[in-house]
Amino acid sequence: MEKKRITILGSTGSIGTQALEVIEKINDKFEIVGLTAGNNVSLLKEQIIKFKPSVVCVGSEEAKNELKQEFSSLKILSGSEGLVEVCSDKTLDLLVVAVSGKIGLRPTLTAIDNGINIALANKETLVMAGDIVMKRAKDKGVPILPIDSEHCAIHQCIKNIADVRKLIITASGGPFLNKTLEDIKQATVAQTLAHPNWNMGRKITVDSATLMNKGLEVIEAHHLFSMDYSNIDVVVHPQSIIHSAIEYKDGSVIAQIGVPSMHIPIQYAITYPNRVEGVKTASFDFVKARQFDFFAPDFEKFPCLKMAYEAGKIGGSSTVCLNAANEEAVFAFLEDKIKLFNIAEIVEEMMAKHTVVKNPTIDEIFEIDNEIRVKTREFINK
Numbered sequence: 001m002e003k004k005r006i007t008i009l010g011s012t013g014s015i016g017t018q019a020l021e022v023i024e025k026i027n028d029k030f031e032i033v034g035l036t037a038g039n040n041v042s043l044l045k046e047q048i049i050k051f052k053p054s055v056v057c058v059g060s061e062e063a064k065n066e067l068k069q070e071f072s073s074l075k076i077l078s079g080s081e082g083l084v085e086v087c088s089d090k091t092l093d094l095l096v097v098a099v100s101g102k103i104g105l106r107p108t109l110t111a112i113d114n115g116i117n118i119a120l121a122n123k124e125t126l127v128m129a130g131d132i133v134m135k136r137a138k139d140k141g142v143p144i145l146p147i148d149s150e151h152c153a154i155h156q157c158i159k160n161i162a163d164v165r166k167l168i169i170t171a172s173g174g175p176f177l178n179k180t181l182e183d184i185k186q187a188t189v190a191q192t193l194a195h196p197n198w199n200m201g202r203k204i205t206v207d208s209a210t211l212m213n214k215g216l217e218v219i220e221a222h223h224l225f226s227m228d229y230s231n232i233d234v235v236v237h238p239q240s241i242i243h244s245a246i247e248y249k250d251g252s253v254i255a256q257i258g259v260p261s262m263h264i265p266i267q268y269a270i271t272y273p274n275r276v277e278g279v280k281t282a283s284f285d286f287v288k289a290r291q292f293d294f295f296a297p298d299f300e301k302f303p304c305l306k307m308a309y310e311a312g313k314i315g316g317s318s319t320v321c322l323n324a325a326n327e328e329a330v331f332a333f334l335e336d337k338i339k340l341f342n343i344a345e346i347v348e349e350m351m352a353k354h355t356v357v358k359n360p361t362i363d364e365i366f367e368i369d370n371e372i373r374v375k376t377r378e379f380i381n382k
């Protein structure tokens with residue numbers, strides 16, 4: 001079988017490095033064409049030597065110049081235009097979108113326009129522009145395979161979407177599940193970054209602590225599976241063994257179960273519809289697991305989840321506002337400028353002030369995103 005030509009956006013991140021670990025194990029199936037990083041030039045250098053891509057892209061001109069000295073014959077691009085150029089290569093079979101934040105949106109659209117299949121980790125792409133992205137993918141016949149573990153689980157459970165009554169997204173509950181609202185208000189950055197079950201990038205780890213991550217995932221699920229918000233439930237399941245479930249109209253519930261490892265959904269997304277033996281993950285042992293727990297999410301302690309549902313239901317630019325205000329607030333929290341619970345308060349304030357644009361174009365989405373970020377930073381600095 002001919003090797004699939006694959007490019008990874010964000011190869012130096014948590015998902016990106018794990019995607020490369022998967023590909024290393026099944027390297028007879030893939031040829032790495034492109035790798036991209038933001039600032040982590042030293043890791044990218046190691047990846048270039050190991051995987052021999054024909055093009056790379058980095059976040060800045062400085063990083064580009066540094067790489068040029070060592071890899072004079074390699075095609076080296078930079079910035080967001082560089083990412084878009086990487087995705088304009090029509091000979092690519094598959095693009096893994098593992099950058100974090102809004103930077104993922106334009107390159108993903110470019111890849112779709114070029115008929116390149118997408119394995120999508122970057123949920124912000126769908127939160128910001130799910131209607132446009134899914135429509136373009138449908139028009140082009142480009143499949144979008146989710147890497148996010150919950151959506152991968154749902155994808156694995158669905159046989160015929162028309163028979164599905166509802167989606168049940170599981171949430172670990174994050175590090176503050178059993179803490180009081182007062183504890184959450186006092187939470188430090190270190191406590192917030194200590195996620196019980198998953199080792200992820202900093203931004204998504206903070207989102208997991210506020211349950212905004214789950215809220216973004218509800219919006220992501222709405223777009224990926226065209227499911228009404230009233231038919232998407234969230235249940236807290238601290239063991240992170242059931243990765244999500246669906247309920248069919250006949251009452252049958254199908255769940256996807258496994259040890260918590262991102263290798264599994266990454267490998268599923270890039271090898272679909274095949275199943276392969278790749279990275280060795282421990283076998284799941286029901287007897288050892290003994291017990292699965294489930295709780296309803298607490299909207300008072302975690303208002304971000306509620307706000308995400310509301311934004312999703314309103315639609316249009318309100319999820320752009322939610323995402324931008326949250327991301328800026330998370331950055332401010334990571335810089336110790338605000339407390340953890342302020343994130344929800346800031347998002348609430350920005351949402352209340354936002355005038356919703358119904359069917360924004362991509363350019364309008366970026367304009368609104370920018371405007372909300374400026375306003376959020378002003379509000380934080382006040």
Ligand code: NDP
Nearest residue numbers: 010012013014015037038039040099100121122123200201
């Ligand atoms: P990381 O922060 O670990 O990695 C982000 C990657 O994007 C890095 O390669 C980083 O480069 C690159 N990057 C960031 N900003 C820019 C920029 N402005 N320009 C170019 N490159 C940039 O994040 P994760 O891997 O945790 O998450 C990636 C995406 O996947 C997110 O959207 C997240 O929500 C989603 N996701 C992650 C999961 C996980 O388990 N980690 C699970 C489900 C979804 P560098 O480091 O070189 O600066």
Ligand code: MG
Nearest residue numbers: 148149150217
């Ligand atoms: Mg997830």
